[in-house]
Amino acid sequence: MRKLLFLAGILLTGFSSQAQIEEIRRITETLCSPEFHGRGYVNKGDSIAADYLVSEFKALGCEPFKGDYLQHFAIDQVNTFPGKMSVLRNGVQLDPGIHYVVHPSSPGYQGKLDPAVLTGEQMFDQDAVTEALGGILEGTSGKNALALRLFDLSADSLKELRGITEVLSDFVPVIELVDEKFTWSVGRSQLKNLCLQVNEGGYEGGALVFTVDIEAELQKEYQSQNVMAYIPAQKKCKETIVFTAHYDHLGRMGTEAYFPGGNDNASGTAMLLTMAKYFQENPSEYNILFIAFAGEEAGLLGSKYFVENTPIKLKKIRFLLNLDIMGSGEEGITAVNATLFEEEYNLLNEINTELGLLAKVKRRGPTQNSDHYWFTEQGVPSFFIYTMGTNKNYHDIHDTYENLTFSEYEDITKLLVKFVDRLD
Ligand SMILES: [Zn+2]
Structure with missing residues (x-):
């Protein structure tokens, strides 16, 4: 039939x-x-x-x-990435789209990023965030970016933290460490500082340095x-x-x-x-x-x-x-x-x-x-x-x-x- x-x-x-x-x-x-x-x-x-x-x-x-x-x-x-797109993590080359994506609204960046790492708990602690940010801006911590550990967090916590990257990127470059699949989009403006989303890759603490060469054009x-x-x-x-x-x-x-x-x-x-x-x-x-x-x-x-x-x-x-x-x-x-x-x-x-x-x-x-x-x-x-x-x-x-x-x-x-x- x-x-x-x-x-x-x-x-x-x-x-x-x-x-x-x-x-x-x-x-x-x-x-x-x-x-x-x-x-x-x-x-x-x-x-x-x-x-x-x-x-x-x-x-x-x-x-x-x-x-x-x-x-x-x-x-x-419309924000675009027409040229160089290179990120090394502790000296190891990462693959774009597989190990990392750049924030669709990110500007470009050339140089080394030595981030202060914030844990999930610290991101909810105003003092901890202010201290890390202050250390970078005043040049006292020897760090020049923030890395946010956005893995091992509950869905609710992640929801509450939504938008934090964009806010912090007004001051310093921001790297999100994530364990989710990447979902990219199109940016219609440019943030003040570089934002990256990087696969956490089993990061448990310790050294974390990125060498970045990314071209962006609005x-x-x-x-x-x-x-x-x-x-x-x-x-x-x-x-x-x-x-x-x-x-x-x-x-x-x-x-x-x-x-x-x-x-x-x-x-x-x-x-x-x-x-x-x-x-x-x-x-x-x-x-x-x-x-x-x-x-x-x-x-x-x-x-x-x-x-x-x-x-x-x-x-x-x-x-x-x-x-x-x-x-x-x-x-x-x-x-x-x-x-x-x-x-x-x-x-x-x-x-x-x-x-x-x-x-x-x-x-x-x-x-x-x-x-x-x-x-x-x-x-x-x-x-x-x-x-x-x-x-x-x-x-x-x-x-x-x-x-x-x-x-x-x-x-x-x-x-x-x-x-x-x-x-x-
Ligand atoms: Zn569609």
Whole structure:
């Protein structure tokens, strides 16, 4: 029975699975490759990705939207690490992204750091912090930085200490010693002093000296762009379905390490192209607009710009589907905004059950964590769809093409195509 349903699914949606998976692999591998520099703000990685997407949309026969494939916008400030990225600990070279990350808002630094080490207990003791800081600033302790032992602490203590690094870095360089996985992001300003997050590496006390050579550059008025592609409806139609996915990621942390952003969000970007191919071959009753947003990781900047300078009447959007983190799905998908758009959520769920596709379509309320947010604020009906499953690599150098399974990719595309098809 399942097999029959599966066959029916293929017939209904016109997807040929093998060819589709090969396409997805080709696109995600390209987006994740070193030549794209993590699709961020070093070496114009985001623009390289944008040009690539335009060429892919063109090859599929998609039209520009209102005369343009690109919507340009500027990011007022973004912090970058374009050059040297070297850290030695007690004379031993550490690997960027594996043994340490620099704080996204850190300035650069060249030289030796001989930190005064604060334990968890001392960090909660105002006098101990003042004394360590005073010793550095007055030059009496012979130290020139602070190291914070942020391991062996309870989750509550860590929560209370959140932000301490940024506060202390107003005065001296700060090194966090941690035992968690690194989760990087994009900085939009620069702190006064260097901040590093270093793996504790079994540190039990004693000598701790860092030799640092890190270049940082706060870029101003950085030029980026959203990518748009359009497929008009079969017969003239006033309403449009919008598929969105951000194509940007965190970029480079020095010349050696970059963040490929496989799951986040090469996977969703590739799915836009899959959808474009499908609707190009099977035109819908609706117009279909695809938007690949830039600047998501820097604070949903591309989508904010789009909504504030929209080339489409927002009222004419019948529904928007924002795809972010689509590379997993063994545990199903989540539909953000499900509580706002009950009818559409029920439809999505119904199709999923009928065709026997995903483990579940989880219902979730509104969130502010991806590009659908600005549209929701303006009353545009939308879902933000993300996958749930085994891939836990997030904002780290392990979120690679190689770590993507694509196990539910086909089922998700079938579900979304059918959803558009059955939408009134
Ligand atoms: Zn994302």
